[in-house]
Amino acid sequence: MIKCENINLSFPKQIVCENFSFEVATGESVCISGPSGKGKSSLLKVLMGFMIPQSGKIQVDGLDLNSDTIATIRNKMIWLPQNSNLPVDSADELVVLLQMKEEQIRKFNQFLEQLGVKEYGGDRSFNEISGGQKQRIVLAACLSLDKPIILLDEPVSALDDYSIDLLFATLGSLPNKTIVSTSHNKKWLDFCDRTIEL
Numbered sequence: 639m640i641k642c643e644n645i646n647l648s649f650p651k652q653i654v655c656e657n658f659s660f661e662v663a664t665g666e667s668v669c670i671s672g673p674s675g676k677g678k679s680s681l682l683k684v685l686m687g688f689m690i691p692q693s694g695k696i697q698v699d700g701l702d703l704n705s706d707t708i709a710t711i712r713n714k715m716i717w718l719p720q721n722s723n724l725p726v727d728s729a730d731e732l733v734v735l736l737q738m739k740e741e742q743i744r745k746f747n748q749f750l751e752q753l754g755v756k757e758y759g760g761d762r763s764f765n766e767i768s769g770g771q772k773q774r775i776v777l778a779a780c781l782s783l784d785k786p787i788i789l790l791d792e793p794v795s796a797l798d799d800y801s802i803d804l805l806f807a808t809l810g811s812l813p814n815k816t817i818v819s820t821s822h823n824k825k826w827l828d829f830c831d832r833t834i835e836l
């Protein structure tokens with residue numbers, strides 16, 4: 639369960655949210671929606687503890703997010719950054735970056751297969767594949783870590799309808815995941831249990 643209470647987050651030139659509260663139940667899939675530049679990505683970063691709001695309380699599974707609990711809370715989560723932006727250039731480098739264990743590498747290969755990008759795994763440079771193929775590889779890596787809470791920033795921005803359906807089938811095979819996402823994609827919004835308007 640994720641519980642955010644009275645979050646105030648602003649940047650010098652923009653107020654992202656004022657006294658914003660929401661909850662996400664365990665196993666629920668929600669999408670934070672709102673216009674471009676409103677602050678959806680920033681809110682996911684707040685949940686990861688990458689950004690600290692000016693005030694408000696964030697609780698994950700009953701633990702208040704603070705410097706003492708951040709490691710425990712982050713250990714429950716995986717975050718997919720927008721545009722799959724990561725400091726790596728291939729699936730093999732992702733395995734190293736995420737320090738995947740044997741079982742996770744097995745799952746990674748399984749998800750690559752399910753998402754239709756097995757042939758683009760290994761040491762093939764991300765520069766030589768499409769944005770959608772890269773996005774599916776990074777999604778496969780995220781899912782393979784098997785964390786209970788998955789934060790997805792625009793997870794289907796580069797995917798066609800067919801690839802989105804492959805992702806739905808893959809997510810459908812993973813019970814009890816809590817998913818907090820951002821998206822402007824209608825198919826993704828329909829897939830989520832609920833939308834949270836920012």
Ligand SMILES: Nc1ncnc2c1ncn2[C@@H]1O[C@H](COP(=O)(O)OP(=O)(O)OP(=O)(O)O)[C@@H](O)[C@H]1O
Pocket residue numbers: 649650652654672673674675676677678679680681720820
């Ligand atoms: N570290 C920062 N310092 C100052 N301003 C920031 C910072 N991060 C984000 N912003 C600003 O906060 C606003 C919200 O950005 P954010 O990326 O969270 O929006 P978004 O709703 O996810 O947008 P989009 O739908 O276009 O991805 C933007 O105006 C952005 O310029």
